[in-house]
Amino acid sequence: xxxxxxxxxxxxxxxxxxxxxxxxxxxxxxxxxxxxxxxxxxxxxxxxxxxxxxxxxxxxxxxxxxxxxxxxxxxxxxxxxxxxxxxxxxxxxxxxxxxxxxxxxxxxxxxxxxxxxxxxxxxxxxxxxxxxxxxxxxxxxxxxxxxxxxxxxxxxxxxxxxxxxxxxxxxxxxxxxxxxxxxxxxxxxxxxxxxxxxxxxxxxxxxxxxxxxxxxxxxxxxxxxxxxxxxxxxxxxxxxxxxxxxxxxxxxxxxxxxxxxxxxxxxxxxxxxxxxxxxxxxxxxxxxxxxxxxxxx
Amino acid sequence: xxxxxxxxxxxxxxxxxxxxxxxxxxxxxxxxxxxxxxxxxxxxxxxxxxxxxxxxxxxxxxxxxxxxxxxxxxxxxxxxxxxxxxxxxxxxxxxxxxxxxxxxxxxxxxxxxxxxxxxxxxxxxxxxxxxxxxxxxxxxxxxxxxxxxxxxxxxxxxxxxxxxxxxxxxxxxxxxxxxxxxxxxxxxxxxxxxxxxxxxxxxxxxxxxxxxxxxxxxxxxxxxxxxxxxxxxxxxxxxxxxxxxxxxxxxxxxxxxxxxxxxxxxxxxxxxxxxxxxxxxxxxxxxxx
Numbered sequence: 210x211x212x213x214x215x216x217x218x219x220x221x222x223x224x225x226x227x228x229x230x231x232x233x234x235x236x237x238x239x240x241x242x243x244x245x246x247x248x249x250x251x252x253x254x255x256x257x258x259x260x261x262x263x264x265x266x267x268x269x270x271x272x273x274x275x276x277x278x279x280x281x282x283x284x285x286x287x288x289x290x291x292x293x294x295x296x297x298x299x300x301x302x303x304x305x306x307x308x309x310x311x312x313x314x315x316x317x318x319x320x321x322x323x324x325x326x327x328x329x330x331x332x333x334x335x336x337x338x339x340x341x342x343x344x345x346x347x348x349x350x351x352x353x354x355x356x357x358x359x360x361x362x363x364x365x366x367x368x369x370x371x372x373x374x375x376x377x378x379x380x381x382x383x384x385x386x387x388x389x390x391x392x393x394x395x396x397x398x399x400x401x402x403x404x405x406x407x408x409x410x411x412x413x414x415x416x417x418x419x420x421x422x423x424x425x426x427x428x429x430x431x432x433x434x435x436x437x438x439x440x441x442x443x444x445x446x447x448x449x450x451x452x453x454x455x456x457x458x459x460x461x462x463x464x465x466x467x468x469x470x471x472x473x474x475x476x477x478x479x480x481x482x483x484x485x486x487x488x489x490x491x492x493x494x495x496x497x498x499x500x501x502x503x504x505x506x
Numbered sequence: 507x508x509x510x511x512x513x514x515x516x517x518x519x520x521x522x523x524x525x526x527x528x529x530x531x532x533x534x535x536x537x538x539x540x541x542x543x544x545x546x547x548x549x550x551x552x553x554x555x556x557x558x559x560x561x562x563x564x565x566x567x568x569x570x571x572x573x574x575x576x577x578x579x580x581x582x583x584x585x586x587x588x589x590x591x592x593x594x595x596x597x598x599x600x601x602x603x604x605x606x607x608x609x610x611x612x613x614x615x616x617x618x619x620x621x622x623x624x625x626x627x628x629x630x631x632x633x634x635x636x637x638x639x640x641x642x643x644x645x646x647x648x649x650x651x652x653x654x655x656x657x658x659x660x661x662x663x664x665x666x667x668x669x670x671x672x673x674x675x676x677x678x679x680x681x682x683x684x685x686x687x688x689x690x691x692x693x694x695x696x697x698x699x700x701x702x703x704x705x706x707x708x709x710x711x712x713x714x715x716x717x718x719x720x721x722x723x724x725x726x727x728x729x730x731x732x733x734x735x736x737x738x739x740x741x742x743x744x745x746x747x748x749x750x751x752x753x754x755x756x757x758x759x760x761x762x763x764x765x766x767x768x769x770x771x772x773x774x775x776x777x778x779x780x781x782x783x784x785x786x787x788x789x790x791x792x793x794x795x
Contacts, residue, residue, distance in 0.1 A: 323535075326787065330725045330779040332732040335772045338752060342765050441642025445733050449756065459645065460737060463652040471649060478645055 280458060280473055284481075287443055287454035293367060293374035294381070294439065302382045303428065306389025307421070313394060321386065329383030333442045334449050337376035344372060373450045377442050381435050388431040392424035399423070426497055433489030440478050529792045536788025542781035546774075550595040557589035561746040569764050579766035581755055590746035591770050597658075597741040598748065598778070602727040605662045609669025609727075610720045616670060617677025618704045622685060628678075635671035643668050643730055644737075651739045661740050665730050669723050676719045680712040714793035721786035728779050748775050 302325075309321040328336065344351045351372050396402060397420055405415045443456035451457075455474060462470035530536050554561060559576075568584040570576050578587035616635075620628040647664045654660050684690065685708065693707045734740035735749035743750060748771035755767035 323787075326783055327776075327780045330729060330783045331776050332729045332736070332749075332779070334733065334736050334749075334752065335775050338756060338759075338768050338772050339776075341759055342769060346759065346765065438642060441644035444642075444644050444648065445736060448737060459648065463648045464738075466652065471652070475645055475649060478642070482642075 277473075279470070280455065280477060283453055283455045283458045284477060286452065287440075287447070287456060289366070290370050290373055290443065290447070290452065290454060291377075291439055293370040294377040297371075297374055298378040298381045298385065299432065301378065302385035303389045303425065305382065306386035306428070307393050307416075307424070309386065310390045310393035310397065310424075311416075318390075322390065325383035325386045327383075328379045329381075331379070332445075333376050333380050334445050336379040337373065337446060337449050340372055340375055340379075344375075373446045373452060376446055376449075377439060380442060381439065384431055384435055385428060388428045389424065392427045393420060396420040396424040422496075426493065429489055429493055429496070433486050436482055436485040440482060526792055530788060533788045533791070535784045539781040539784030539788065542777055543785065546595045546778055546781075547599060549592050550599040553593035553595055557586075557592045559586040559589045561585065561589040561593035562744055569758075569767070572766060578770045579764075581751070581767045582758060582764070583754075585746075587751070587766060587770055590751055591748070591774050594746040594748045594751060594771060594774065595778075596747075597745050598728060598731055598735075598775075601658060601662055601741065602724060602731045605665035605731065606669065606720060606724045606727045608662060608666025609723055610673050610716065612666060612670035613673025613719075614677050614709070614716055616674035618681055618708065620674065621678040621681025622700065622704050622708070631674075635674060644733055647730065647734055648737065648739060651734070656739045656742075658741065661731065661734060665727055669727070673716075673719055673723060676715055677712060680715045681708055684708050684711055718786065718790045718793055721782060721789055725779055725782040725786060728775070728782065732775055748772075 305321050305325070309318040312318045352369050402415060402419055405419045406412075410418075440456070443454055444460055445456070446452070447454040447456040448460055455477060459471060459474040459478070461467070462474055549556075559566065562585070564584045566576065566580045566584045566586055568580060569582055570580040572579050576586050576588060578591060580586055581590075616631060620631050643665075646668055647661075650664050651660055690703060690707060693703050698707070731740050732749040735747055736753045738753065741747040741750055743754075751771040752768050755764065758764045758767060
C-alpha cells in the first residue's frame, strides 16, 4: 500500500516540474531583482521549492502580499462549495444509479442513463445558466450569486451555494450514476446474490447487505477521480457566480499574469487532488477486505 | 493460403460493414444526433448567409424582447440574437474537431507504440500520461494559454495535447488485446518492421474503439472549448460564438430578466453536445463496447 501511495504522489512531482518553467515571467523583463525573477529558471525553481519546504509560498506579484494569506481563505471558500456539491451529488447519483440498475431495461433506466450522460456532456456554465434562469429568475427560489452577505449564518451561506453546487452536480451525476449502475448490475448477476435469494432473504435485505456493499466499491474510486474535474469546474463556476474561491484566484492570477499566485494556486489544486485520491484509496481498502488483507501481508 | 484469405476477406468485410451501417441507420437516437449535427454544420458553413440580419451589426435597438423582426430578441449591444445563434456554430465547429483530430492522431500513435512495445517505453510514457491526467484540463489550459499567449491555434494544440494521453489509454488497451492474435505474430515472422505491423496490420483492427473514442472526445472538446471561451481564453470577440455570447450577456441576469440573450446560445450548445453524445452512444453500441 505504501508503494501505491508513492506511485500516486509521483505524478504530483512531475506536475510541479512541468510548472517550473512558468516560474519565469518572460514578459516581465523589467527585472525585479528584489523578487529574484531575473535569475535562471532552475535557480528560481530551486529557491521556490526551498521556500515551499518551509511553508512559504512567496509574495503575490499583483497584490504585494503573501500568497498564502490570499489563497487560504479562497481555499476554504472553495472547499465549502465543493462540500455542498458533494453532499448533493453522492446520494443523488448513487440512488439514481442503483435505481436504474434495479429497473434495468425499463424506460426509467433509459431515462436516467441518457439524462445523466447528456448532463455530463453539457458544459457546467451552461447548466448553471439554465439553473439560474429556472430557480433564480423564473421561480425566484434561490439567490443567483454565490457570495453571501458578510455576516450570514451557516444556513444562509449554504442557501447561496446551492445553485453553483447544483451546476457541478449536473456534470458529476452522470459519471457516478453510471458507475453505480454498472456495479449494481454486476453484483445482481453474481453467484452470491443468487445464493442470498435462494437462502430465502427478502429483496430489500439482499440489496442492502449483499448487493450494495459490492456495487459501491468502484463508485468510490470514480468519485475520487472526479475530484480533478470538480476543481477544474470550480474555475468556471466561481467566475460565473462571482465567488471568491481558489478557481477565481487562479483565473484572476492568470489574467493579471500574477505568476507566483498562479503557481501556488495550481500547486494547491494538485495537492488537494492527490489528498483526495489518497483518501479514496484508504477508504476503498477499508471497505474492501480483499485489498486490506493483501496490503498487510 | 494468402490467396484464399484475400478472396474471402473483402466480401466478409463488406457484409460486416453493411450490417454496421444498417444497425446505425435503424437507431433513432443515433439518427437524431446525426441530423442535429448536420443542421449545425450547415449553419457553420452558411450561417452568415442565411441569417436574417448581419450577426456582427450593432445597428438594432438594444435588449429588445422576442418579436417578429428579432425572433430571439437583441443583446445589450443591439445585435440580433437569432442571427448570432445561426452564425455562432462556426468557430466551435472548427476548433473542437481540429483539437479532437490532433488528440486522436497523437493518442493513437502513442497507444500503438506503448501497446506494441510494452516494457520501458510503455512505463515511461504511461508515467507522463499519469502526470498530465493529474491536473484538471481547464487549469492546465489556462496556465499554458497564459504562458504562451492565447490564440485559436494554441487552444487547439493545448486541448489536443491533453487529449492525446487519454486517447492513448484506450488505444493501448485495444492493442494489448490484438497483439496476442496470430496475425500479428504471422506478420512479424514474415519479417515486417514494427511500424508496418502497428499501422498497417493492427491499426485497422482497432479502428472501432478509436472511432468511438474520437466521438466521445469531440463531446469533451466542445465542453472544453466552450468553457475556455467563456473564461475569455478561447474564441475571441467579435465572433458570434455561443459561449462568447453567454460571456457577454450573463452579467445582465442579475440586473433584469434579459433571459433571451443567454438562453438561446445555451440551448444551441446543449443541442450540439447532446447530439454528439447520441452519436457516440450509437457508435459504441454498434462497435460493441
